[in-house]
Amino acid sequence: MIAFRQALLLLVITVVLAAVSWAVRGDRLSPVADPEFYALDLSVPLVSQDQARAFFEAGSHYFVDTRPGEPGERPVIPGSFTIREAQLDADLAAVMDFLYPEDPLILYGSDTPVMVDAVAARLADRGYEQLLILQGGFAAWRKAGGPISGEEATP
């Protein structure tokens, strides 16, 4: 019985410390997890906006626009290549001299990762190994103030 009473006291201390640390820490987690970020059935991992921005600024990753529609008709992340699911073979053929299977790629769509994941799965089948999906897609990138260019980059 005394063990349970002591355990209760330690639990209360833990909750108080957790509340204090949550209030003062800058890197605190959101109270509720973002379902998209933990979408565990995706073929490849998600990358956060902050991390993707860091990769962009470092120039360490290539960005791939997977949104349907014609390239050049919409703003994109600067330097993006276009690989759409419906035209995957043709799009891949157009960029195959520039994108190699060992290159790290960040794929993005409009917002949700589901459509992007279809492209990621097919690229993985073609031997691309370092694939990430941009969390929140282009919409979140723009909202976060990420660099945007009005025209599609030509490889």
Added chain:
Amino acid sequence: MTGARSGLQATVLLLVRLIVGAVFIYASLDKLAEPAAFAQSVANYRLVPLPLLHLFAWLLPILEAVCGVALILGWQRRGAALLIAAMTVMFIIAIAAALIRDLDISCGCFHTAGGHAVGRDLLLRDIALLVAALVPLLAARDPWSLDALRNRSH
């Protein structure tokens, strides 16, 4: 003879408290430093419901640290040992579930990035830890502890 035996028991109890407490404090450090990475490690097990994931990932390392410190100091010793035993049982269940479902994940036990892959050796390690946690939980007297010091002063 009885004095020597009780002295040996107290020494063993102190050693177990220090080792188990240190293990839990060490286990909490990287999780406290990298809460987002630890939340991802927890999510990989696919056991904690998403609405509770961040709450769990925020509380668990603090609970590990609190219990580790309490056990080392011998303060609220039985409560700390009870919580450590409960956490260890939870870890055993999580690892066993991951093994049964053939999940290829890192355990997230001590390091949130990389770290040890989930395997049977981890299961054995946690069972050993559970047995060790039962020692301070079940021991009747612990002369080298804050609890005993407080009782003597009253």
